[in-house]
Amino acid sequence: MFDTHEIALMVFGLAAFGVVGLPRVLASRPLSFPIIYVAGGAALFSLPLGLPTPDPIEYRRIAEFLTEVGVVTALLGAGLAINRAPGTRTWALTWRLLGFTMPITIAAVAGLGWWVLGLTPAAALLLGGVLAPTDPVLASDVQLLGPGDEEGESDEVRFALTSEAGLNDGLAFPFTNLAILIALQGLAPAGWLAEFVFVELIYKIGMGLAAGVVVGRLLGWLIFSRRSPIPHTRDGMMALGAAFITYAGTEILGGYGFLAVFVAGVVIRNQERRHEYLAQMHAFADQIERLLSAVVLILFGGAIVSGLLSYLTWQASVVALLIVLVCRPVAGWVGLLGSGSPVRERAVISFFGIRGVGSFYYLAYATNQVEFIQVEIVWAITALVVLISVVLHGVTATPAMEYLQRRSARDAG
Numbered sequence: 001m002f003d004t005h006e007i008a009l010m011v012f013g014l015a016a017f018g019v020v021g022l023p024r025v026l027a028s029r030p031l032s033f034p035i036i037y038v039a040g041g042a043a044l045f046s047l048p049l050g051l052p053t054p055d056p057i058e059y060r061r062i063a064e065f066l067t068e069v070g071v072v073t074a075l076l077g078a079g080l081a082i083n084r085a086p087g088t089r090t091w092a093l094t095w096r097l098l099g100f101t102m103p104i105t106i107a108a109v110a111g112l113g114w115w116v117l118g119l120t121p122a123a124a125l126l127l128g129g130v131l132a133p134t135d136p137v138l139a140s141d142v143q144l145l146g147p148g149d150e151e152g153e154s155d156e157v158r159f160a161l162t163s164e165a166g167l168n169d170g171l172a173f174p175f176t177n178l179a180i181l182i183a184l185q186g187l188a189p190a191g192w193l194a195e196f197v198f199v200e201l202i203y204k205i206g207m208g209l210a211a212g213v214v215v216g217r218l219l220g221w222l223i224f225s226r227r228s229p230i231p232h233t234r235d236g237m238m239a240l241g242a243a244f245i246t247y248a249g250t251e252i253l254g255g256y257g258f259l260a261v262f263v264a265g266v267v268i269r270n271q272e273r274r275h276e277y278l279a280q281m282h283a284f285a286d287q288i289e290r291l292l293s294a295v296v297l298i299l300f301g302g303a304i305v306s307g308l309l310s311y312l313t314w315q316a317s318v319v320a321l322l323i324v325l326v327c328r329p330v331a332g333w334v335g336l337l338g339s340g341s342p343v344r345e346r347a348v349i350s351f352f353g354i355r356g357v358g359s360f361y362y363l364a365y366a367t368n369q370v371e372f373i374q375v376e377i378v379w380a381i382t383a384l385v386v387l388i389s390v391v392l393h394g395v396t397a398t399p400a401m402e403y404l405q406r407r408s409a410r411d412a413g
Helices: 004-025 033-046 060-081 092-116 121-131 156-167 169-185 193-224 237-252 257-271 276-305 314-336 343-351 357-369 375-412
Strands: none
Touching: 004 033, 004 276, 033 276, 033 375, 060 156, 060 237, 060 257, 060 276, 060 357, 092 121, 092 156, 092 169, 092 314, 092 343, 121 169, 121 357, 121 375, 156 169, 156 257, 156 343, 156 375, 169 193, 169 257, 169 357, 193 237, 193 257, 237 257, 237 276, 257 276, 276 357, 276 375, 314 343, 314 375, 343 375, 357 375
């Protein structure tokens, strides 16, 4: 009755139109574009159009590819938004979130999966790994706005959430890969401990950081130096090229490409902090990111109404709520104790550990590497956590950030 190809093109066109128009329409409103796209996807796939079921379990390769591209683009944009050189004091909140909050969250989520839901150790650890990192794609409402936003550069809350979202892939990937190792070799540490420590933690993280610095400096020279063969090129497409050159090159060397892309973005930004082209690069990366995330969110909405949540039990639903409402907020609060930040800022940072496209990527990646037992329930819990996060954080992000802005203005005055 309907041509699926034509429907897909129409939906893609509407999604692209929304990428441009929705941010302005939703500005200063307690609503976010992810909510619109998930609801739109659910409505679309509920209609009798004969569309294929967007099942991420069945189409895991496609799910991995789409989410991978979205995360890579988002990470470059996050790096370009940071106008602050890394340091122990200037990034103090970030190190706390990475060193304390994230491991606590991984342990708490894995513990709930193991003890409450009876997941295997590998599946429980996988659940913890995919749901611990703050998503760099869907957290734009609480992150730095990018080059040109000089007022926002001193916003510690936005900086902490942006830098955390950029760097936490360096810890999410090792624990995702640890779950894969345990699924393949068993729970005994003799089968995986050495590889986890020396390969996953030391080599891959080190290579990701080193590649990000080297490629970032090289790209910065190519883009900004007067002696560069392309010094006058001011096309936003350079952002996309920079992201994927960095990502692919690092992955070829065996490092964590996500980590390298974010680091490269930070390095590029800190080479020419006020160059007008930075805003153009960031804007282009942001548009591509939102377009890709719109596609993923539409398919996510379709997956929800097509039965992705059908594997949930009431216990699993409670666990999903605990992950969003208890695990991350408590872990965030513990990690930020003694930081010296105002209570209200610590509360917002702790609460907005947004889950999204990154979680889908890690889960699709892991299940493409090995067949996990109970994978359906892991997908269902992840989907419910992301759905709760999209709605809850989407509704509260704007009011929370406006509240902090008013309080800061009042304290300054």
